[in-house]
């Protein structure tokens with residue numbers, strides 16, 4: 252994900268980085284004993300501990316930038332995982348030239364279809380590539396970046412969500428789409444959102460390998476921070492056709508007592524939802540917690556994330572799938 256301004260945002264992080272959201276104990280709907288699973292009446296708890304286990308499993312692969320052995324290992328893990336749980340997995344493969352040395356780099360968006368016979372569909376998406384280097388790391392900007400929050404957290408929620416989808420009372424078909432090359436970035440001027448741009452254009456031009464008419468798309472990025480604060484993102488609120496989606500999701504959070512979804516705007520974030528909406532014509536919002544001091548540093552590791560945060564976001568999003576109109 253890219254903030255509107257590369258330089259200002261690290262200042263913003265420094266200014267706001269220590270704020271943190273409501274704790275479990277403040278939340279009337281979630282007792283300390285249920286810290287990793289917010290309950291809703293119709294369903295099994297969204298298992299935050301299992302989601303956090305997936306997050307650690309992804310980070311244990313190591314760095315997973317586009318075209319790397321880590322990305323390949325991740326793709327194999329995810330293809331196995333989603334197939335075993337009943338999803339239909341497709342890799343939308345394409346190739347780009349490396350932004351620095353111009354060598355060919357194979358890319359793939361990973362698509363998981365549920366209820367493939369339904370044409371009207373909802374999309375849950377995340378990026379699954381990690382930044383090649385922790386470029387904002389104060390000590391070693393060429394060090395190791397595993398992207399626990401920025402990369403693995405959205406994927407881990409979808410891995411857990413896969414356990415719930417087959418029995419979820421939904422009227423739409425559902426696709427998980429994991430975008431490659433969201434940030435295959437070596438210099439601030441390099442192109443972001445390559446995978447989502449390719450996907451959105453394929454959709455608009457009728458070149459996806461399946462029939463789909465997307466009613467809504469919800470992008471998950473940086474949703475695992477143990478100090479969770481999720482404000483409404485400004486682009487998502489400005490777009491007139493998308494605003495009701497954001498308001499619906501935040502109203503579900505309020506009803507479920509998930510206070511970490513704060514019904515106010517704070518940041519304008521450039522992320523994959525811009526491509527889905529502007530290139531694909533899909534009403535798309537992002538759920539993102541940008542108050543995360545280790546952003547794009549070596550410190551973005553699993554200990555900065557929590558099972559409770561993954562459970563909260565997962566529970567709200569799962570309920571939205573059920574209620575989406």
Ligand SMILES: [Zn+2]
Pocket residue numbers: 252253382401434547
């Ligand atoms: Zn990032």
